[in-house]
Amino acid sequence: MPDFATFSSLLRITAKYEMPTLRSQLLEVVRDAYPETFEKPTPSTPLGESIFPGPAPHPNEVLNLFVQQELKSALPIAYYMAARRGPKSLMGSHLPRNAMLAPKDLQSAITGLMALREVELNETHRIIFEPEGAPCSESNCPSRTPTGPTALKAYRKVFDHVVGSSRLGTKVLQVPEFYKGHGRDLRCVSSNICSSCAKRWEAGHAELRKKVWAALPNVFGLKG
Numbered sequence: 001m002p003d004f005a006t007f008s009s010l011l012r013i014t015a016k017y018e019m020p021t022l023r024s025q026l027l028e029v030v031r032d033a034y035p036e037t038f039e040k041p042t043p044s045t046p047l048g049e050s051i052f053p054g055p056a057p058h059p060n061e062v063l064n065l066f067v068q069q070e071l072k073s074a075l076p077i078a079y080y081m082a083a084r085r086g087p088k089s090l091m092g093s094h095l096p097r098n099a100m101l102a103p104k105d106l107q108s109a110i111t112g113l114m115a116l117r118e119v120e121l122n123e124t125h126r127i128i129f130e131p132e133g134a135p136c137s138e139s140n141c142p143s144r145t146p147t148g149p150t151a152l153k154a155y156r157k158v159f160d161h162v163v164g165s166s167r168l169g170t171k172v173l174q175v176p177e178f179y180k181g182h183g184r185d186l187r188c189v190s191s192n193i194c195s196s197c198a199k200r201w202e203a204g205h206a207e208l209r210k211k212v213w214a215a216l217p218n219v220f221g222l223k224g
Contacts, residue, residue, distance in 0.1 A: 086169035
């Protein structure tokens with residue numbers, strides 16, 4: 001994979017001089033890093049600008065390139081990667097010249113970001129605070145009494161861990177760490193929450209990612 005500057009030049013050249021074979025090879029890399037359909041990404045799955053070696057380009061630069069080259073299938077994730085950092089990353093005099101978005105693209109990114117933040121906060125709250133099914137059977141797990149003060153305090157800690165750093169941006173497509181490994185045991189980021197509850201939350205968030213992924217074209221105004 002070439003660095004982003006080389007990649008950009010090659011992509012433009014293959015369009016200008018009609019080089020379909022080379023362009024197809026470049027677009028194959030784009031499809032892997034900016035997939036059109038939901039896959040189950042892990043924390044180690046490279047997405048977005050992280051695929052380019054050397055200094056990573058600003059996500060706005062990638063978005064501008066894809067808009068210019070009309071890479072429609074890659075645009076939903078490109079918009080997400082740009083918007084996820086929040087408004088300060090989307091606009092401002094500190095941005096490189098190639099990272100300045102056109103007014104129309106900026107409006108789409110901001111509108112999409114606001115919609116994603118609302119979905120992320122509301123749905124994550126529902127997944128954690130409104131667990132479905134029978135109460136947890138683990139004797140020491142606060143989820144045995146999901147509306148009790150101990151459970152609510154534990155849930156709040158997990159909620160803040162998952163969305164706390166994304167209040168100005170969003171990480172709704174990022175795989176959250178509801179629990180971490182401690183030796184051979186799996187313990188939730190909030191003490192006493194059992195691994196079964198954490199896994200149930202993980203499954204709920206996987207469904208949320210799938211739902212959000214499918215909605216990205218509408219969220220960023222790319223359909224209709």
